[in-house]
Amino acid sequence: MTVTLADVAARARVSPATVSRVLNGNYPVAASTRERVLRAVDELDYVLNGPASSLAAATSDLVGVLVNDIADPFFGIMASAAQGAIGEVASGRAGGEKLAVVCNTGGSPARELTYLTLLQRQRAAAVILMGGSLEDPEHLAATAGKLAKLAEAGTRVVLCGRPPVPGDANAAALVFDNRTGARLLTEHLLGLGHRRIGYVAGPADRTTTRHRLEGHRAALAAAGVAEGPTVHGPYDREAGYRATAELLTRDPGLTAVVAANDTVALGVCAALRERGLSIPDDVSVAGFDDLPFSVDAVPALTTVRLPLHDAGARAGRLAMGAEEPPAGGPVTVPSELVLRGSTARPRD
Amino acid sequence: MTVTLADVAARARVSPATVSRVLNGNYPVAASTRERVLRAVDELDYVLNGPASSLAAATSDLVGVLVNDIADPFFGIMASAAQGAIGEVASGRAGGEKLAVVCNTGGSPARELTYLTLLQRQRAAAVILMGGSLEDPEHLAATAGKLAKLAEAGTRVVLCGRPPVPGDANAAALVFDNRTGARLLTEHLLGLGHRRIGYVAGPADRTTTRHRLEGHRAALAAAGVAEGPTVHGPYDREAGYRATAELLTRDPGLTAVVAANDTVALGVCAALRERGLSIPDDVSVAGFDDLPFSVDAVPALTTVRLPLHDAGARAGRLAMGAEEPPAGGPVTVPSELVLRGSTARPRD
């Protein structure tokens, strides 16, 4: 049989209550007693029964981190930072060990809801939702409902890179300034003299996609430049590759292509190169996110940097309650233009 | 208050036992009764209390996936595949919903143990350990002990890309054929005529590092070629960048560099390029893993492909017990040489 609290209590010649108190460190216990208990724990190789503990205490030490695609470093970096921050905060508190778990929704609303329910079922201590969400009203309402339930049950909710649902004051939110980043990027291209700019957007109906596109369009509108061709697709290399063909068909005279993110930009570069077009001499290319590999592309990618690590770490601290959510509504995480070799003046 | 099983039972005019049986689908319940219960569940918006359920049933629906670095696509891809497979298997079983959670150890033995304990505490249904491990005997023993405890408590243990601990028959193991892959790669280089090959290895004391290095050395030995300079470092871009300088100092006449993995290779390429050396004309470069971005490097990276997605998915199925662990000990996952533009005949 597995060792129980009672076994430890018996061995340490104290009551179960005392063992529990030693383990949780939330009640005064004489040093000598504590030591006796700890030794018994050690000798018996005792491990607390989590479910029993969660049931009795009505809380658990689970923190859920929901991401759209765990294979994408964009999420990997944020999740890693969050998990690190959570571990750090936890180690500073007695009995505050938290199990930070990342759940991969694959961008599917259904799986997102499933995970949220599972986390609710586990009475998770906190939930962090990372990355943009689908803008379908029905899904939004369903998600908002779940989050409200979670908050009500005492689960802390943190949004990281996802706009808060209007009217929901429960969740601490970190929103990325995608719009400004995208605008700066397109302004940069316009400043170089580009007038025919293609755009490879992310999946339609996603907040991130929309915001980046809006920033791009705002820059064009402000400069009085007509919008070039736009193609939607997933956030992967393949999408960039395919979209490039489409873009060039629609406007063979493109001098620049803006991609939804760096991964997509890599696909764009590959397609361009395959057609014998040189970057940036024939066509400039820009990405978004400044993922680690972007600096190693040839030429290195001009992109927009998002402080993914910082944002993830902050989300982790918010989830642990180690940092107060700022009163003034959602925090805007600034983006920063990173100029590198993949953009230049157009020929002529 | 939150809704409990009893509330649902009252509303459906049945006993709590019946509600439980409907929810778990493990006992015959008349269709009409089932429907009544389900409606009550729906009307009350009832969510099962996970801890209570786990406590009573002595099992939980948690599956832990431990990875060394979640920000590294190598792990992201495997974790994603595993989580997908787990979700797939679960959806085919009534009440079989599993919460697949990935835990980021950061390669730290201490955190690995911590997570294992946390999962043990949660009475996890299964645990998957991904990626190589530290070879420190003490840590190995500690880990083996934990895994034995877990297995004993009914948790299924799966190793994916990590050699099984000798004498441990509890864990299903999928081991990557790093040795053969590395050997093939070096043989390819030798075949091209390279005789002065530098090697940027991963962290010392890691199984993956050692196996790849062994394969490399085996090829050299077989060909009677002297080993070139070797530098150890983490599995990141920076390491490759830095190691390259060291390598060239030790042997300025190098004609090829083999990197511990693709990410490291990217750093090598950057450093080489910075010194005005052309790839592959001046120096050939090779990686390992064939991560998605490797084909987009310029020139595209010669590397060794590991079926990460397949392996991850299989690990997921093994964890769910949906696939029997093969009787004949650990399964070897084959690696495959992928020849691309970053390697060529040396000058002369």
Next chain:
DNA sequence: GCCTCGATAGAAAGCGCTTTCTGTCTGAGA
């Protein structure tokens, strides 16, 4: 027509903790 069996449903005993409510004992103050 009586008994047995299969199909359902309920009663109730925990699962292993946490925590409130009670002590008990010591030392300080009067």
Next chain:
DNA sequence: TCTCAGACAGAAAGCGCTTTCTATCGAGGC
């Protein structure tokens, strides 16, 4: 010396499920 606060420790009542073990009710079987 007596009282009382303070510091610890124990008893016991759940937390919300699961799961035996029992009941009940028809339908066949003899």
